[in-house]
Amino acid sequence: MIQEQEDHKPIISIQDLSLKFGGLQALNNVSVDIKSGEILSIIGPNGAGKTSFFNCINGFYHPYQGQILYQGRDLTRLKPHKIAALGIARTFQNIELFSGLSALDNLMAARHIHMKRGALSGCLFFGPTRREEIAHREKIEEIIDLLEMEPIRKKLVGSLPYGERKKVDLARALCMDPEVLLLDEPMAGMNVEEKEDIARFVLDIYELKKIPIVLIEHDMDVVMDITHRIAVLDFGLKIAEGLPEEIKNNERVLKAYLGEE
Amino acid sequence: MSAETLPQALRENYKKYGPRVVAMRVKDRGIWQEYTWEDYYLKVKYFCLGLVSLGLEKGDKVSILGENKPEWFWAELAVQSTGCAAVGIFTDCLPEEVKYYAEHSDSTFAVCHDQEQVDKFLEIKDDLPKLKKVIYWDPKGIWTYNDPILLSFDEVIDLGKGYEKKDPDLFDEMVDQGSGDDIGAFCYTSGTTGLPKGGMLSQRFLVESVLLWGKLDDWFGKKYEYLSFIPPAWITEQAIGVAGAILVPMVVNFPEEPETVQENIREIGPHILFFGARLWENLNRMVQAKMMDSTFLRRLIYRLSLPIGLKVADIKSGGNNINLAWRFVYFLAYHAVFRQLRDRLGLSNVVVVYSAGGAISPDIIRYFRALGIDIRLFYGSTEQGAVSMPRRGDIRPETSGPPVPWVEIKLSDEGEILIKNEYPYSGYYKNPEATAEKVKDGWFYTGDFGHMNEDGHLIVIDRMEDLKELAGGKKFSPQYSEVRLRFSPYIKDALVIGGPDKEYVTVLVNIDLDNVGRFAEARHIAYTTFTDLSQKEEVLDLIENEIVKVNDTLPEWTRTKRFVNLHKEFDADEDELTRTRKLRRTFVEDRYKDLIDALYGDEEVYKVEASVTYRDGRKGTIETSIHVNEVQEK
Numbered sequence: 076m077i078q079e080q081e082d083h084k085p086i087i088s089i090q091d092l093s094l095k096f097g098g099l100q101a102l103n104n105v106s107v108d109i110k111s112g113e114i115l116s117i118i119g120p121n122g123a124g125k126t127s128f129f130n131c132i133n134g135f136y137h138p139y140q141g142q143i144l145y146q147g148r149d150l151t152r153l154k155p156h157k158i159a160a161l162g163i164a165r166t167f168q169n170i171e172l173f174s175g176l177s178a179l180d181n182l183m184a185a186r187h188i189h190m191k192r193g194a195l196s197g198c199l200f201f202g203p204t205r206r207e208e209i210a211h212r213e214k215i216e217e218i219i220d221l222l223e224m225e226p227i228r229k230k231l232v233g234s235l236p237y238g239e240r241k242k243v244d245l246a247r248a249l250c251m252d253p254e255v256l257l258l259d260e261p262m263a264g265m266n267v268e269e270k271e272d273i274a275r276f277v278l279d280i281y282e283l284k285k286i287p288i289v290l291i292e293h294d295m296d297v298v299m300d301i302t303h304r305i306a307v308l309d310f311g312l313k314i315a316e317g318l319p320e321e322i323k324n325n326e327r328v329l330k331a332y333l334g335e336e
Numbered sequence: 337m338s339a340e341t342l343p344q345a346l347r348e349n350y351k352k353y354g355p356r357v358v359a360m361r362v363k364d365r366g367i368w369q370e371y372t373w374e375d376y377y378l379k380v381k382y383f384c385l386g387l388v389s390l391g392l393e394k395g396d397k398v399s400i401l402g403e404n405k406p407e408w409f410w411a412e413l414a415v416q417s418t419g420c421a422a423v424g425i426f427t428d429c430l431p432e433e434v435k436y437y438a439e440h441s442d443s444t445f446a447v448c449h450d451q452e453q454v455d456k457f458l459e460i461k462d463d464l465p466k467l468k469k470v471i472y473w474d475p476k477g478i479w480t481y482n483d484p485i486l487l488s489f490d491e492v493i494d495l496g497k498g499y500e501k502k503d504p505d506l507f508d509e510m511v512d513q514g515s516g517d518d519i520g521a522f523c524y525t526s527g528t529t530g531l532p533k534g535g536m537l538s539q540r541f542l543v544e545s546v547l548l549w550g551k552l553d554d555w556f557g558k559k560y561e562y563l564s565f566i567p568p569a570w571i572t573e574q575a576i577g578v579a580g581a582i583l584v585p586m587v588v589n590f591p592e593e594p595e596t597v598q599e600n601i602r603e604i605g606p607h608i609l610f611f612g613a614r615l616w617e618n619l620n621r622m623v624q625a626k627m628m629d630s631t632f633l634r635r636l637i638y639r640l641s642l643p644i645g646l647k648v649a650d651i652k653s654g655g656n657n658i659n660l661a662w663r664f665v666y667f668l669a670y671h672a673v674f675r676q677l678r679d680r681l682g683l684s685n686v687v688v689v690y691s692a693g694g695a696i697s698p699d700i701i702r703y704f705r706a707l708g709i710d711i712r713l714f715y716g717s718t719e720q721g722a723v724s725m726p727r728r729g730d731i732r733p734e735t736s737g738p739p740v741p742w743v744e745i746k747l748s749d750e751g752e753i754l755i756k757n758e759y760p761y762s763g764y765y766k767n768p769e770a771t772a773e774k775v776k777d778g779w780f781y782t783g784d785f786g787h788m789n790e791d792g793h794l795i796v797i798d799r800m801e802d803l804k805e806l807a808g809g810k811k812f813s814p815q816y817s818e819v820r821l822r823f824s825p826y827i828k829d830a831l832v833i834g835g836p837d838k839e840y841v842t843v844l845v846n847i848d849l850d851n852v853g854r855f856a857e858a859r860h861i862a863y864t865t866f867t868d869l870s871q872k873e874e875v876l877d878l879i880e881n882e883i884v885k886v887n888d889t890l891p892e893w894t895r896t897k898r899f900v901n902l903h904k905e906f907d908a909d910e911d912e913l914t915r916t917r918k919l920r921r922t923f924v925e926d927r928y929k930d931l932i933d934a935l936y937g938d939e940e941v942y943k944v945e946a947s948v949t950y951r952d953g954r955k956g957t958i959e960t961s962i963h964v965n966e967v968q969e970k
Binding site for chain 2: 179212213216217219220221223225226228229275279282283
């Protein structure tokens with residue numbers, strides 16, 4: 076069990092976030108702080124608004140009300156690529172990779188936000204451009220080593236099994252050198268062994284990079300095991316927030332999950 | 337060469353080749369990183385001095401637990417430089433097993449690969465009072481560990497550099513003091529019976545017998561590339577990879593990960609390599625399976641070429657010359673199929689190819705010979721090193737070749753192989769009774785059953801204790817049938833059963849999940865688990881056919897009459913296999929006693945409730961029913 080990181084400042088402060096799709100209230104006045112140096116889990120039943128919450132943070136959706144402050148800057152109106160460049164990286168529930176490229180090329184593509192040379196010098200590929208490419212490759216190799224992806228480095232992503240593709244997705248998020256990492260169900264559809272691997276990687280990343288990690292996850296064992304704090308969403312409302320122990324015994328949470336008697 | 341010990345030989349290489357010649361290559365971060373003899377020597381030197389500064393003393397033992405990596409070799413040579421012995425431990429050992437090795441060998445230091453192995457030592461360190469430090473070379477995941485017993489490889493190197501300033505001549509003095517009588521390494525016997533015993537290997541054994549072996553097989557002066565792949569805890573890797581590479585010298589190449597070997601071997605194109613019998617079988621199985629998936633035209637060319645290759649292989653094995661016509665068609669077949677096949681397998685450049693440590697089907701040897709690869713199936717043991725060796729130009733599929741020149745072989749009246757060796761091991765550690773038990777009148781009793789053919793080639797059939805007698809009093813070797821059964825792409829493992837109380841031979845079969853799965857897929861047979869698949873009627877028929885094929889080549893009384901497809905795979909974690917993947921026969925027979933009774937009974941279905949140990953150590957039970965099947969005579 077990991078100890079609470081009480082005295083850390085919020086890195087992302089989300090206030091009164093509300094999002095609507097037509098008549099459907101996807102998020103309703105949700106306020107959550109993502110603090111530096113914590114692993115925060117967002118849990119909730121299906122359709123609770125967890126992924127919408129992520130999509131608001133990284134700019135896919137724009138809430139009609141509320142603020143997302145990242146180091147004092149409001150993100151709510153920014154485009155996704157701007158937000159990525161600010162250092163907020165995420166993975167996707169449905170794995171959005173280039174399936175026709177190798178794992179390595181997928182990761183190199185993710186480094187492009189850090190590449191300074193233009194297309195023309197990229198075509199000529201010598202001197203500084205070459206050095207830049209090598210430097211980026213070195214960064215990527217560190218991540219490949221971290222996530223034990225050596226055997227799949229040169230394999231086409233489309234030919235990889237599901238669990239491996241999830242790993243590439245995670246690696247790609249890391250390639251951006253993020254300041255904050257958002258993981259959308261990184262363990263969904265995996266067997267016990269693969270889940271344990273990913274849980275270990277998440278902890279490794281946390282220890283190595285010392286960045287806050289926000290996790291959407293359904294596997295309660297994993298959530299209780301590796302996270303510092305949990306926020307619970309239900310029908311777009313935040314119904315609870317606190318330590319794993321508190322959440323475990325929270326009546327509203329139990330009701331949301333088990334239904335009312 | 338006058339070197340008596342490996343560290344002395346390493347120092348000579350350093351003086352001779354220095355930074356100009358590559359000694360090792362390891363794939364890291366997707367790139368082959370090179371280490372010259374100078375790098376090798378300096379790493380060994382500083383690591384050695386680092387250990388000395390931490391309190392390593394002459395005569396100590398150091399456990400090394402890791403995959404094949406340069407650090408393994410550096411650590412071993414560093415340990416040997418002080419006159420100490422390196423104890424290799426297999427990486428997939430459970431913590432209790434690691435504890436046994438470390439405790440029994442009285443290790444004062446442990447050198448580990450990564451977090452996985454470090455965790456094992458942290459779990460057992462309280463039971464190992466002699467253990468001073470645990471050193472790791474891959475820091476991944478260990479960043480936040482703060483146990484004072486831990487130290488990284490680089491930290492030890494730095495300690496060594498500091499220590500050198502204090503006592504600059506110490507390392508040279510220690511290496512000078514080394515003698516052939518020093519014990520350089522412990523190799524634990526794989527222990528198909530009882531607790532593993534620690535075979536002690538002296539520097540003389542490591543240096544002189546390996547030099548002779550190298551001369552015999554012509555390793556010298558060829559700039560050979562060697563692929564380090566078999567566990568260094570095993571004597572063969574000690575002989576070829578550690579000792580051979582320094583003495584010859586050869587370049588040792590380390591694959592990136594165990595899973596990337598197939599890719600890495602292609603990039604290296606090694607000249608000399610050792611694959612265990614299983615691996616050759618797996619390669620063959622893989623080729624067969626891939627050909628099944630291939631296009632019609634490719635399959636056709638393969639089917640036309642293979643018989644040509646096999647025919648030429650047979651002519652060669654018979655010791656005859658190949659006439660011009662056969663040379664020509666073989667040339668065509670070689671360039672149409674075999675050359676590309678060898679390239680795909682990474683075997684384009686291989687010259688000296690070994691296998692040992694378990695029987696291998698002559699069919700496999702014949703198959704690879706058709707591709708132009710001569711597998712030398714030598715015979716040896718932890719205690720005696722290489723004992724008999726097929727010689728170039730006279731390699732026959734069914735023999736292990738004539739005895740090596742420094743060894744004398746005799747057969748006991750029961751057919752047991754006895755050995756007199758100029759360079760034997762130095763006994764079992766802390767077990768003089770077992771050491772004495774093995775030797776009578778100067779002959780070492782191997783416990784293996786075999787015979788010499790008329791040309792003086794040794795043929796090893798089986799372990800003495802594994803020979804079985806049937807009710808009629810006729811002897812047979814279960815293992816002999818098993819290797820032949822394993823040649824089928826659909827059978828991964830087989831345990832052949834018989835005994836004085838049994839009228840006929842039966843077999844427990846482990847299907848090969850990949851290939852049988854592919855077979856089922858092609859026929860639209862739906863299945864859920866290994867257990868389910870193994871009991872499908874079509875699969876039972878398939879396996880029966882495979883058994884019939886083998887039965888046809890065996891004498892009447894050793895033919896299989898009934899069989900079952902086992903509901904689970906044999907597993908080293910459940911003690912059914914040794915760590916080198918040999919079947920623990922007695923244990924398995926005991927474990928499946930009721931099932932075996934059913935094989936000799938009348939029922940056609942047997943209900944089983946078996947306990948299984950999962951990878952993470954949890955135990956569970958599964959319930960299922962197994963079909964007992966008759967093998968029809970055809």
